[in-house]
Amino acid sequence: MDVLNPSPALCLPQAMWLVYRVVKAKSDLGRDDVLDLVTPRSMRSAAPMQGAHAQRALAALQEFGMVHETKGCLNTADEVTDARSFLRVLRRRLVLPPSSIGEDFVGAPDLRSALVWLMRQPPMTALHYAVNVQTNMPEGLFINDTRWNGFRWWSQALGFGREAIKILDPTHDSKAKIFPDPSVAVIDALQxxxxxxxxxxxxxxxxxxxxxxxxxxxxxxxxxxxxxxxxxxxxxxxxxxxxxxxxxxxxxxxxxxxxxxxxxxxxxxxxxxxxxxxxxxxxxxxxx
Structure with a gap:
């Protein structure tokens, strides 16, 4: 699954966690029931892409094997107790080589490739798509700045990057930049x-x-x-x-x-x- 592809809406771990919590709390619900709880029909007209973000989140949870469907009902597959353990399991499934999880497991190859690239970048240099990413990255790694922005959010959520802060990067668009920093992921792996x-x-x-x-x-x-x-x-x-x-x-x-x-x-x-x-x-x- 290409999680950085924003069509029809960007898949983000925050939405995945929200959907996961609903499935974990209500194990006897079907797909439409879960989506109705996350994005009630009465509110969908005001939601981005009429709730497409929730649909992509659920699709990702199923794609990554964290939610399964049995006889029309959804249930969670991992022992997740809170947001930290959810991100821990999600990180693990996305950084492992897909073949090590299962023959049919695809994972998120666009995100994994981007993380491999990020971990080789100097941690003292703020990365911005138009300044030093588009010109230095391998061809096709990020198709456009929209996918780069999606990657920024993913890298921070999974513990591999940090948003540039004003004291280190005082430019007006510092929020569009990240520093490579896997401290959260490394410390979590040690503990x-x-x-x-x-x-x-x-x-x-x-x-x-x-x-x-x-x-x-x-x-x-x-x-x-x-x-x-x-x-x-x-x-x-x-x-x-x-x-x-x-x-x-x-x-x-x-x-x-x-x-x-x-x-x-x-x-x-x-x-x-x-x-x-x-x-x-x-x-x-x-x-x-």
Whole structure:
């Protein structure tokens, strides 16, 4: 499913969460009943595209296997208790290679390709479609600025980007820009992994931590599936955004990073205190 395609309406995780809550609360309802609760018929004439956003949200939930239909009734398929766990499951289904979920699973290839691209962009540069995205992206990654705007909202909701703030980007259109920042996704993966948790309170080789994060979030640079049509290495530091996320986790006292001279196991990450230089890390200690 192309979630960045705004036809007939843009599919957004906020609408998906609203529809999901209705299905979870009312497991004996059919498709039309759910849509009637989300966008009552009496209000549809005033809703965008007469409620098409809710229809796309429900279609996406079914496409991604989070809502199933049995004998005409819809039901939820995942153990989701709140918005955070909903986004956690949604993120997982959209960043995994589709073939790893199922033979017929398509996922959101346009969004996944865009996230792979975003995770390789410098985290200290605000991205704007007309300024430095349209000219630098692989051909066809974003067809137009409308799809870019949809991607901005998706990247923030899934924890891979942040809206540019005035202090870092004082231009009048700073709200149309994002910074690559996977801190939310990385911290969530460390605290609530789908696989085995990393040990707490002991030094872990940085290579082990990176392997863990790539298995949890396989759009990060270095994973064999983190690619897209037209992908080419550009010579830029591939781990800059990931380095920012690890530094953010350290600032929140969730982990510490250290260095012991070991040429076979050292990673150069952009320093959170001085992004002009590299910080060398050989091991990570998870605290929380």
């Amino acid at each position: 609530h992994p789908f696989g085995d948790r990393l040990p707490r309170g002991e030094q872990i080789p940085v290579a082990t931590v990176l392997e863990f994060l790539r298995s949890e979030i396989p759009v990060l640079p270095g994973d064999s599936s983190a690619t897209y049509d037209g992908f080419q290495e550009d010579g830029q530091p591939a781990n800059a955004a990931l380095g920012l996320a690890l530094s953010t986790a350290e600032q929140h006292q969730l982990l510490t990073m250290g260095y012991q001279s070991d040429p076979s196991g050292v990673l150069a990450l952009p320093d959170a205190q001085n992004f002009r230089i590299n910080r060398y890390v050989s091991h990570v200690t998870i605290k929380v």
